[in-house]
Amino acid sequence: FTEKPQDGEVTVGGNITFVAKVNTDSLLKKPTVKWFKGKWMDLASKCGKYLQLKETFDRNTMVHTFEMHIISAQANFAGAYRCEVSFRNKFDSCNFNLTIHGEAVHVSTEPDVDVWELLKNAPASEYEKIAFQYGITDLRGMLKRLKKMRKDEKKSVAFLKKLDPAYQVTKGHKIKLAVEVANPDVEVRWLKNGQEIQPTGRYIFENVGNMRYLTINHCSLVDDAAYCCLVGEEKCTTELFVKEPPVQLVKNLEDQMVMKGERVELECEVSEEGASVKWEKDGVELTRDESFKYRFKKDGCKHVLIINEATKEDCGHYKVKTSGGESVAEVLVQEKQLEVYQSIADLTVKAKDQAVFKCEVSDENVTGTWYKNGVEVKQDARINITHIGRIHKLTIDDVKPEDEADYTFVPDGYAFNLSAKLSFLEVKIDYVPRQDPPKIHLDCMGRTSDSTIVVVAGNKLRLDVPITGDPAPTVIWTKGEKVVTEGDSRVRVETTTGHCVFTVEGAERQDEGIYSVVVRNPAGEDTADINVKVVDLPGSPEALKIMDVWGFNVALEWKPPKDNGNCEITGYRIQKADKKTMEWYTVFDQYRRTHCVVSDLIMGNEYIFRIFAINPVGLSPEPCNTKDSVFIQKTDHPPTRDMTSQRLRITHPLVNRPIIAGYNATLSCSVRGIPKPKVTWYKNKVDISNEAKYRMLSKHGVLTLEIRKPCPFDGGVYTCKAVNDSGEDTVECKLEVRRKYPAWW
Structure with a gap:
């Protein structure tokens, strides 16, 4: 059962319904439900004028609802009832009682009569008389059992x-x-x-x-x-x-007195865990409604009725009923005393000014009404009424002579009010044209005087500066000591209401600098400086040299470009090409250092190399090419310098470098030495050989540490240590992890 039938009470002639709900989510078919009176009378055969059985099924919740309706209850309907549900080898049952009120109960001092004995010893003609006398409604069922018992009496x-x-x-x-x-x-x-x-x-x-x-x-x-x-x-x-023994109340309800809006909890304790109870208020049964006003909580033997935000309507007598007793408690709800923290004050205002009446009370849930000379005030274009927390406001914009009156605030539900007077002050003044000093509003653009505007060479430079002032101010743009005019066809200066615009078509490097804007009118002047930075593509790297060749490896070295495009060089692109095909392949991209080792070259091929510089604007227009080519000799075995012994040394060190967060990065250095050295990497002097975030590679003397998707926490000092029998050597660099894009980009 998901819901069992509960004990019920009804007066003679009244109607009552018992409900049982069964969850069939885990069942393949509908379960069988039977209703009994006592332990043996099956009520399925008694359906008719006084008894109706109904059943419904909710496909959404997979719950069957079985109902037994008793119509025009009679006194002999009272007694113990039972509901059984079964499905294959599963079985459950529950007992409940029906009490009929309206007729006096006759208490007999005679001993109990055994109806079975009367029927067994009586002739068949007396059966109906005995059944009527002792309130037997299922005479046919009793006779079937009697017949069976008589057969057994042989x-x-x-x-x-x-x-x-x-x-x-x-x-x-x-x-x-x-x-x-x-x-x-x-x-x-x-x-x-x-x-x-x-x-x-x-x-x-x-x-x-x-x-x-x-x-x-x-x-x-x-x-x-x-x-x-x-x-x-x-x-x-x-x-x-x-x-089943009757469920007794171990702990009774207690009377409660609460303030309006507080929570009420009525708690009782019964003798049996999981027992069902019924809650009533002033004789009316309480159920869960859509407003969730009442909540019923079970915790073992404890049962709690919860009333959220009690009101005056919740006052009354609450009763809890069990099959073996009941308990009553009274709930009283008192109004909170409303306190005035700030009363409204008298106001004297001039024409066109704003009048604000404000008061503060102790309860933020209290609403109220504003009155003007006893007439309720309504909101319109000039009048605004607000209630935020404990504060109530009446705001009157553009005050007029007819607004002069007595204003009153009346809290809803309380028998007092707050009053104040609005007096209108009429002032005659001579008209003077309004003058406001000019003002430049760089903060409206999200910038300050220290901000820098970055523009890529060749793009349009547009400086749109909000300005105010009355009368409209004149605008002068200067760069250094020179006033900028529209003499150059690339330069255009415009002034509109609230804005002054300075435009340069096709920005060039010479347009970089500090621009000053001056606004003047008869009431004063204001100035502001704007720093403009023009960035461009970088120049080509210089002095690309082939420093060493061994095996299938070539060591390259170069110098940064003289022109970095007015912004930081973020890396280099190294490419190689077979001299026969002259098809270029990228070996490294966004490479940060000015030397590298190109590996995995093919024997018998002749290679040339070139390098591009990269900054935030893009790739250098022209690369820097090697003057000479490199031929990789053919051999049956990878060549080495000296197969017996060679002093250990790091030929190309690690280089300090910044990297971009979220993109894989590598640190590389070159080591020479025989026998092959053992290499260990450290971060801030802590061994990182076993950390999954890092991958260590060693190929033809080139040692590489790959950092997967670095974050700012991965910044620090990285150390590479190589050790063999001839000695050891270490090299370190500082790694800085920057956010994905520059702040100004």
Whole structure:
């Protein structure tokens, strides 16, 4: 069950509905649900004027809802009911009670009447009379069971005393079923719902002479079943009904008094964990609604009713009901006392000015209304009413003589108000033309006087500067001591309302410098300086030389270009070409140093090399080529300098360099020495050989450290240490990790 039927109460003639919900998410078919009155009366055959059974299915939640509607309840409808759900080998059941109010309950001092005994001993003509007298509604079902019992009453050979037709036990207690057999040595078998019972801690079998006992300890709802004692082919059966004890209240509700808007928690504790309870307010059952006003919380044996943001309507008597008792508590909700932190003050304002009435109260949730001479104030183009937190404001723009009045603020729900007077001050003045000194607003452009504007050579340079002033100021542009005019066809100066624009078509390196703009009018003047930087492509590298050739390797060295394009050289592009095909291939790109080793050259080929310089603008227009070519000799074995011994030394050191964050970077140096040295890399004197972020390569004497996707944390001092039998050598460099793009780019 996802929702079990709860105990219910109804007056005579009233209607009531019991609901059971079953989750079938893990089931292949619809489960079977049966409704019983007592332990044996199946209500499916009683549907009609007074009883209706309905079922619905929600495909979204996979939940079946089963409902039992009792219409025009009668006094004899009261009693214990049971709902069973089953699917193949799965079974669950729950008990609930129906109480009928409206007629006095007759308490008899006579002993309880056994209806079974009356029916067994009565003639068939008296059956209907007995059923009517004792409120039996399922007479047909009782007669079927009576017929079956009468068949079992034939003389038994194996049993001297059989089981009673039915037994009842309270949940958690124990019960002993007893039979007397004719043969004291015979073995008996006990069955539960047709399945043989094996002796366990809860099921105990006893043989005492002719008596055979089955003891069931700690009875639960699982033990509610049909039991059979089998002797050979002969058997006797009975039904065991397990009655759940009423759920008692261990801890009662307590009265509560809270302030308006506070949270209320009514807590009780019951005797059984997981038991269901019913909450009522002033006799009306509480349920979860769309506003989530009430929340119901279960925590083991504790049950809590939560009321969020209590209001005056939440005052009343709250009751919690269980199957074995109930508890009542009273909830009182009091209004908070509203305090005035700041009252509105009298104002005296001039024409066209702004009037602001402001007050502050203790509760930020309190709303209010503004009145002018007793008439509610409405918002319009001049009047603005705001409520932010505890502060309430009435703002009147462009005050006019008719705005003079008494203004009042009345908090909603409170019997007091705040008042103030607005007085209008009429001032006669002679008209004087307004004059505002001129102002240059570089901050509107996101720049300051220290900012630099960078423009690429050949592109348009446009300086658009916001200015203010009344009357409109005149604008003069200067570079150094020279006034810039439109004499040059590339230069254009414009002045519009609120802006002055200086434009240079096709910027050149000579246009770089500090530009000053001066604005003047009769009220004053203002000046501002703007630093302009013109960047261009770099020149070609110089003095490219072939420094060494060994094996399949060539060592190159060069000098930076004389013209860096007015910005930093960010790297070099090294290319090689076979002299036969003259097809160029890039060996290194964005290479930071001014020397490198080109490896993996092919034997028998003749190579030439060239280098481009790179800055943020782009690639140098022309490369620097080697004057001579290099021929890689053919040999069966890779050539070496000296196969016996050679002093260890680092021929090309590491170079300090900045790199761009997020792009893989390499540090390289060259080492010579025989025997082959052992190489270790360090970062800030810490060995990084086993870190996955770094990859160490060694090929033909070229040592390379690859740093994968560096971040600012990877900056520091890197050291390469080479060691062999002839000695050791170390070299280090400083690595700086910069953000992806320059701040001005």
